[in-house]
Amino acid sequence: MISILSREFNGFLNSLIAYMVIGVFLTAIGLLMWVFPETSVLEYGYADMDTLFSLAPYVYIFLIPAITMKSFAEEKRGGTMELLLTRPLSDWDIILGKYFASFLLVVFSILPTLVYYFSIRALGDPVGNVDTSGVIGSYIGLILLGGVFCSVGIFASSITPNQIVAFIVAAFLSFLLFSGFDSLSALNTWSSWVLVIKQFGILYHYESLGKGLIDSRDLIYFFSVAFMFLLLTKTVIGSRSW
Numbered sequence: 001m002i003s004i005l006s007r008e009f010n011g012f013l014n015s016l017i018a019y020m021v022i023g024v025f026l027t028a029i030g031l032l033m034w035v036f037p038e039t040s041v042l043e044y045g046y047a048d049m050d051t052l053f054s055l056a057p058y059v060y061i062f063l064i065p066a067i068t069m070k071s072f073a074e075e076k077r078g079g080t081m082e083l084l085l086t087r088p089l090s091d092w093d094i095i096l097g098k099y100f101a102s103f104l105l106v107v108f109s110i111l112p113t114l115v116y117y118f119s120i121r122a123l124g125d126p127v128g129n130v131d132t133s134g135v136i137g138s139y140i141g142l143i144l145l146g147g148v149f150c151s152v153g154i155f156a157s158s159i160t161p162n163q164i165v166a167f168i169v170a171a172f173l174s175f176l177l178f179s180g181f182d183s184l185s186a187l188n189t190w191s192s193w194v195l196v197i198k199q200f201g202i203l204y205h206y207e208s209l210g211k212g213l214i215d216s217r218d219l220i221y222f223f224s225v226a227f228m229f230l231l232l233t234k235t236v237i238g239s240r241s242w
Helices: 002-013 017-034 050-068 073-078 081-085 091-123 132-158 163-185 191-199 202-210 216-239
Strands: none
Touching: 002 017, 002 091, 017 050, 017 091, 050 091, 050 132, 050 163, 050 202, 073 081, 073 163, 091 132, 091 216, 132 163, 132 202, 132 216, 163 191, 163 202, 191 202, 202 216
16 A cells, blocks of 8 residues: 555656645635635634635535546556556555545645644734634544545546546535535425434534534544545446456
8 A cells, every 4th residue: 555655646746736736725725815805814803714614625626636536547548557456456555545645635735724823823812812622623624524535536536537527526526525415404395304414414524623522423424434435446446347
């Protein structure tokens, strides 16, 4: 697994993908947090990071599929998948190596935003007047959300040799998982099932972590969904139908 992870991650660093993903993410979030008056924390008047944590998932819905879309699709299209499978590696080694390479890139894109926390903390009145526990919970939620989106993207890349199709499928599934269930629960037909339907979606657990309460049920949810999509990927890869 380590050899695949190293190969994939170095592949990101040796191409424009890593720099584009990190650059686009930081530029988009930076503009939204500090420049655009509708969402700027300077105009908002409160020392919090809601802009980052409410908008970052939507940015990742498009950026993470761009990272993962070539994981298996490119191997299939280039005819290197069979060569990869002849190496002394299990299917899980290949899948987890590719998964953690993309996940590490997502984590690296989040780390520079810690500067925003210290900036807002310094701007608080009094200084340090920031809900630090909520910020920590939100960062944990954002990292776990990135992990789930990566697993969705890896799965989407495994089902097609076309990178564009993989991107569209991953973006659609990520959006559906993030806010689809929450929107679905707003329909007037569910009566007492509203909360249950909300709990199927990422948004419910993401917002729960953002309150600063690290509930094991939220953590189990994120790990379970990520594992489910990796297991689906293992099923597709194991079929050897290409």
